[in-house]
Amino acid sequence: MCGIVGYVGKRNAKDVILDGLKRLEYRGYDSAGIALVRNGSVEIRQKVGEIRNLEELLDNESRRGISFESYTGIGHTRWATHGAPSDINAHPHADQSGTVAIVHNGIIENFVELKERLTRQYHVHFRSETDSEVIAQLIGIYMRDAESLEDAVYAATQDMTGAYAFAVISSKDPNKIVAVRKDAPLIAGIGKGENFIASDIPALLKYCKEIYLIENGEMVVVTADRIDIFDENRNPVRREVFHVTWDVDAAEKEGYPHFMLKEIYEQPKAIEETIARRLDEAGNIRLDGISLTKEDLANISRIYIVACGAAYPAGLVGKFIIEKLAKIPVEVDVASEFRYRDPLVDERTLFIAISQSGETLDTLAALRAAKAKGARVLSVVNVVGSSVARESDDVFYTWAGPEIAVASTKAYTTQLTCMYLLALHMGRTLGTISETDYHALLAALREIPGKLADYLRDVREVEALAKILYTRDQVFFIGRGLDAAVAYEGSLKLKEISYINSFAIAAGELKHGTIALMEPGTLVLCLATQDALYEKMLSNIQEIKARGAHVLTVAKAGNRAVEAQSNEVIYIPDCRDELTPLLSVVPLQLFAYDVAKERGCNIDKPKNLAKSVTVE
């Protein structure tokens, strides 16, 4: 979480940084700030709340003739961990002498100890409640005797433990940014007569398409003409240039009121792209760059799929389809639990990490724990070159393009698509599905983007339902089999953007406790898309209907028997049972979106959340 941008060059640094921060706001939006090296000192502006508050402050100053211009600066958008969102806790933080300013993403785990030491030994007075301020104070102390900013930064990093990326400027060594990465994303952007640093590619897309991906433990020293990278022992590092293929439009709203809606509508194209990237000319699945031979697959005794948030229900669908097609046992776990429960992992384990950002710390830590025990790691990731991708043996990219809204939509459905492609490939290679079944299911998968595009042509009924139901303070989602996985995702989507207390449960499990909560009028979203489980699901719907629940059902076109038991039915296009999750989640995404809109919520930037969760 937290976004970092830095600029050194010939433009007004403030403008470049503000622009970059706006594109990183999805990483956190509790406060924002900018530090510039100006007239031999470091000047800082910071403001609680969204970036527009900082922008307003700067505009007001400029109207009053107060200049805030420079060619070197750093900026930050915050997702609070230590210390409440406030002006004082907003980054950048300066040292006591006011000659050093830092912006930081991550957590300095030994900050209490460092704070005590700095207070005792150097009589440092801390201004904020943040862990980050110790970085500025430490560098400020080391700067007293250092020959360069990078010397002081290096010395400070020797004292710090934790996971972080931070960037520093100093009036004692101006025209330079020094940044360090340890378990939090950091990139350096290559310009002409100007250079950049950022925590994520969208911040720099407008200015450069060539970047260096900074690795763990590395320090980067950026001036207008040079970018020098050093490893943890300060040896110079030669890094290949990474060419970004997205264009700036991909990270813009393009007329949609919210990124989330744009991204919902991009799903047919994103799924099509994810499939197309994995098909050869004859229409067979090819996993270029992924070396899962028949021998490798035959050697796998167990698969763990590990993920957080929306990627977890994508893993549940993965379990269903891999076990069905490849006949390998699969366990699905949330990353924050997996890493601390001493899981049974060995050389015959395939560990599949699913992550849109590829920077989720829990997922990354779980991946490392599995790797340390000898597992082979395959990741399903959207952000090319991200930490999860780089630390995996094989990467299955989801070609969703940049996902900006905090609520995941197209990243989720492309993760599902990868699960289907992987399971089909495994099943065919191992001979656990017939050629006929392989081709039939693959053909049906290829029809999904078209079916989804058709569905999205007219979704007014979902909008109309949201207008009636948005005042509910509690919603249940139920389903059986694959529908249960979709229920979890639908419930997560609704709660995270509309703040309605929603709860998902396997429909058959209701009667073991949760049915006690059913009262006249309780809203229950029922997924009834599985032909094989249709009758069973109808019985569950009858059970809640008998308690007076308001039943909103999602069913496949043609399955009209459910109408008698439902207050309303949303029909998705007909398709094979195995593939319904790709379609049935979409009305749930739209329902969450429309409800959140009716409730006046900040849809793209829901409270307390951030797009990329790089803390434990």
Ligand code: M6R
């Ligand atoms: O980048 P990741 O896929 O690893 O992120 C995992 C979760 O933080 C993410 O899915 C989150 O739950 C979304 N807000 C869900 O919409």
